[in-house]
Amino acid sequence: MKPFRIRLTLILMVMVGVSMIGAGFTMAHLFKDSHVAALEENMSREINLLAGTFKFQDMNAPDAVAYYTEQAEHVAALIGSRVTFITKEGKVIGDSEKNPLEMDNHSNREEELLAAKDGIGRAIRHSETMDRKMLYVAGAVASGHGFDGYIRLSMPLDAVSEVLNRAWMIMAGGLVLLFVAATFVSYRVALGMTSPLEQITRVARRITDQDYDARVPMNRKDEVGQLAAAINAMADSLQNQLKTIRDNEGLLQSVLDNMTGGILMINAEDEIALLNRAAEKMLDVNSTEITGLSYRELKRHYELTRLIEEGISRKETVHEERSIYNPGERIVRLDGVPMQQDESYRGMLFLLQEVTEIRRLEKMRSEFVANVSHELKTPVAAVKGFAETLLGGGVTDEKTARSFLQIIYDENERLNRLIGDILELSKIESKRVALECSPVHLIEFFDSMLETISKVAEKKNISLSATVPAELFIEGDEDKLRQIFLNLLSNAINYTHEGGSVKVTAHNRLKPDGSESVVFTVSDTGMGIPRKDLPRIFERFYRVDKARSRSSGGTGLGLSIVKHLVELHRGSISVESDLGIGSSFILELPLLQEEEES
Known part of the structure; x- marks a missing residue:
């Protein structure tokens, strides 16, 4: 055999x-x-x-x-x-x-x-x-x-x-007899069987059906074995190629999913062929629902759809910006290029980048430059005008001359304050200011603060008071805290009528997350702030009463500096005000400052 x-x-x-x-x-x-x-x-x-x-x-x-x-x-x-x-x-x-x-x-x-x-x-x-x-x-x-x-x-x-055990005994005897008979039958059947070739055929069919894990389990040296080895080698090659393709697809998909810019691909039939996560979020659509549909399904973004349609119709590159609303206004830059393969048009590929923040910063920079130029120009013009008058000999009265010189001096001081505030604000915004934190005893801190500005308050007969628990401490940069409250108290005195009052209160607060903070309130009985001005009160150079600000020597940067210093302490600031009644600035600062991770 x-x-x-x-x-x-x-x-x-x-x-x-x-x-x-x-x-x-x-x-x-x-x-x-x-x-x-x-x-x-x-x-x-x-x-x-x-x-x-x-x-x-x-x-x-x-x-x-x-x-x-x-x-x-x-x-x-x-x-x-x-x-x-x-x-x-x-x-x-x-x-x-x-x-x-x-x-x-x-x-x-x-x-x-x-x-x-x-x-x-x-x-x-x-x-x-x-x-x-x-x-x-x-x-x-x-x-x-x-x-x-x-x-x-x-x-x-x-x-x-x-009963089951007895049945097993009977079946065991039958199995022995059947096994003997099967031995003879198996030998006879083996003479005419071609199972190896059938097995190879089955494996080949599985590979054809993209089951690249299929292999011929055969280790023979004859022609059938050589055929089986060739089938297995082919399956190995196909499997390696498929793995490479899948790895590349996975890498490409990972790149698309993690891109900050949106990718939108429109095929030659004007259908949406690809939409990554960033584009989904930007356009507020679901790729599984919209893929395969016409790009015109993006009709809620009308201006953007028109720009896409224009690029597709001309089959040319597109570089434009449009506003979309999702839910608020967002400015999106659209860069589109036609896809060509073997000189045949395959569709358009669009890159969507949100530039809302960039444009907002550009606008802020432009406004800042304009405001700085205006604020610098005013004292410089005053100094120049009065100096020219003095130099021209037009003023012979010593009292008038001294008045002009005092104005020149005051405008120079104002100019110095403005430049100092601009430099301070620039340092804070560029994150070049580091906090030097230490425990601050608040009752002593405010006693010293009120003593510093008491002379100014006395001139207007304004009463100053502080209600602070004697045992209350806070961790913070004392110099920066002094700068914060000096700005707030000075503003309160400036905008409070004679005979009014300015007071500071502080109390401890336990937050829902278990952390502790200190809530400060600086309130006055001044003229108040109109409701329409409250959202912009912390903007640079924004003044509610421009005439009064100029007469008091304000630069328009004080509250902006305060807001940045509060945020530097990981705190928050808000304002409440009623016209003719007064204003209250509420600050909440953490009791302890967390250490920054290096």
Whole structure:
């Protein structure tokens, strides 16, 4: 016998043996299931018979447990099953094997739950009382004689196991005989089989169906083995190429998903072929819903859609900016290029970049330059005008001359303050200012602060006061805190009428996240701030009362510096004001400053 035939015969014999063993297991399983099902059915009938013939008594009677226990033992002796009487609440009031008073509540047992739902419940599990695997069947019973609960029958599955063992013995003998016969048949069948070629054919078909994990499990040296090796080598090559393609696709998809700019690809049929996450967020669409549809489905962004349509119709590069609303106005720069392959048009590729913040910063820079130029020009022009007057000899009166010189001096001081504030604001905004934090005793801090500005307040007969807990400390940069409150208190005094009052309060606050902060309020009884001006009060060079600001020497940068210094302390500032009544600036600063990560 040739080696190939021997191998094939052995394979067939093993296959027949495995099939027979599998069939045996299947038959045994079916036999066991059918036998258990028959037992369950029989026990269900017994429960129904008991429900119809049993003499029930009131479950709440004093001797109910004794009565039902006695009856359970009597019925168990007749039917050969363990009998249990259970109330609807799961309390055992009678059992043929154990004292009911020592048994747990059965309300959560599987068979009771099923019986409550379907009338009859079945379960198989290990019994702690009997120390063996049991079959339980419970039936819901409601009697007019005071019983409302379940009758449960149970019996061990040992009998089923014994019958199954006998069946296994019979099947084992049959398997031996069948295996001998299969040996002869397998040899005869192997003569005409061409399983190796069929196996190679099957693998080739699986590879054709893109199952590149398929291989021919063959290690032969003949022509069939060489063919199998060639099939396997081809599958290896295809699998490696597919892996490379998938890796590149994954890399490309990762790049698209993590790009900050939006990518929108329109194919030659004017359909949306690709949309990355950034474009989805920017246009407020879902790629899975819109891919394959016409780009005109983006009609809610009318100006953008028109620009895309213009680029597609001309098949030329596009570089434009448009405003979209999602939900507020956003400025988007659209750069589009036509896609060409082998001189054939494949569609348009668009890059969408949001430039709202860039344009806002450009506008702010432009406004800042204009404001600075204007603010610098005013004192310079005043100095020049009065100096020219003095130099021209037009002023002979010494008193008038001194007045002009005082104006020149004041404008120079104002110019110095303006330049100083601009430099300070520039340092803060460029993050070049580092906090030098230390504990600050607030009561001493405000006493020193009020003493510093008391002279100015006395000139206008304005009362100054501070209400600060004596034990309150805060961690912060004392110089920066002094700059914050000096600006706020100076503004409060400047905009408060004679005889008014300015006060500072501070108290500790526990935040919902468990951290602590200190809330400061600087309030005055001044003229107040119009409601329309409140949102812009912290902008650079923004003045509510421009004439009064100029006369008081204000630069228009004080509150902007305050806001930046508060944020540098990781705090917040807000303002409340009523015209003619006064204003209150509310600051909230953390009690402790977190260390910055290096």
